[in-house]
Amino acid sequence: VLTQSPVTLSLSAGATASMSCRASQTVWQSYLAWYQQKPGQAPRLLIFDTHNRATGIPARFSATGSGTHFILTIRDLEPGDSAFYYCQQRGDRSTFGPGTRLEIK
């Protein structure tokens, strides 16, 4: 089971967002990814293998973690960063976290 916090994050443009993903047990091989989803769209891969940015993802997005605790950080927030963010682990069965909603004020 993956849990994400906070549920909602409301920040101003230019600020830094930090959100957490915790697993109930060690994520196998740290096979953890992060996704961004905007309303009406399919999810978009942001981070793979815990800390690697996917193709085309700006350096403002970074991630770290190991074991059961993982963090996604977004610097220099822009209005277009408003979205839901999900973590996902790739074990024998995959699971998603419940998501964090990021609002840019």
Next chain:
Amino acid sequence: EVKLVESGGGVVRPGGSLRLSCTASGFIFDDYDMNWVRQVPGKGLEWVSRITWTGSTRYSDSVRGRFTVSRDEAEKAVYLQMDTLGAEDSAVYFCARDNLDTNLKIYYGLDVWGLGTTVIVAS
């Protein structure tokens, strides 16, 4: 262009069946595991099923025994046969490419997604 296109969604009565399809293009389909992920409007993402490039399958607890995932290499397609459908199965169903390199032990994530197909279970 790397692309996934889902089809087969629609309205079905409780207890009924539906078969979703996902057609791939722009990459070597045989090399990849494929997943189904669903989302109730306004809710989060729920992983449903996976079929590996070798044909091994996995299911979430909520669909095991009712859903069957399969793939056809010649058609470059993955399917989700959904039986004994209930209202709780109403959702947008996404097909996603699952990119895992077991040799290098690198998980590249669900790196390609379709736009989804909508399933509504209602009487």
